Amino acid sequence: MARVVVDVMLKPEILDPQGQAVQRALPRLGFTGIADVRQGKRFELELEGPVDEAALVRIREAAETFLANTVIEDFTVRVEDGQ
Amino acid sequence: MARVVVDVMLKPEILDPQGQAVQRALPRLGFTGIADVRQGKRFELELEGPVDEAALVRIREAAETFLANTVIEDFTVRVEDGQ
Numbered sequence: 001m002a003r004v005v006v007d008v009m010l011k012p013e014i015l016d017p018q019g020q021a022v023q024r025a026l027p028r029l030g031f032t033g034i035a036d037v038r039q040g041k042r043f044e045l046e047l048e049g050p051v052d053e054a055a056l057v058r059i060r061e062a063a064e065t066f067l068a069n070t071v072i073e074d075f076t077v078r079v080e081d082g083q
Numbered sequence: 084m085a086r087v088v089v090d091v092m093l094k095p096e097i098l099d100p101q102g103q104a105v106q107r108a109l110p111r112l113g114f115t116g117i118a119d120v121r122q123g124k125r126f127e128l129e130l131e132g133p134v135d136e137a138a139l140v141r142i143r144e145a146a147e148t149f150l151a152n153t154v155i156e157d158f159t160v161r162v163e164d165g166q
Contacts, residue, residue: 001118022150029145033141034128035084036128039127040125042123043105043120045119062109066105
C-alpha cells in the first residue's frame, strides 16, 4: 500500500496563533534559538492502487476542495518514500 | 534561516476520529481508492543558528516534552531541504 502525505499550512501572511503560542512557550521551557514556529496539519493517505499521476491528480483535487481551505492555507502533496 | 519540521502523528494503535471522518467523507465527495487516512500535526521551526547535531538534539527534546504527547503520539524531526 502506498502512502501519500498532504501537508496543509496557513499561508505565510495569515496569523498563526497556535504557532505563536508554541514559539512563546519554548524559551520559558529552556529552548532558545527558535525564531518562528508555524503549526499546520499533516494527512497520511494510504492508497489502494498504485501512486500514478492520475492518483496524484485526484489527491491534489481532494486536498484543494476538502483538506485545505485555499483561501487561507497552502498545501503540498508528496509520495512518502521508504514505506 | 534553517527550517526544521516536526511531524506529530497519533500512534498506529490509537483511534484517530479526525482521520476517520476524512476517510468517510472522501467517497461521498467522489474520491475513491483511499484505504486509510490519519491526521496529525506539522510544526515548522525556523532556527536562528545552524542546524547542527546539538540543535537537533534540543529540538528532539522539545518535541518529546512539549510538541508531542508521547503516550499517544509518535514524532519525527527532519531538516527541510530546498529552503
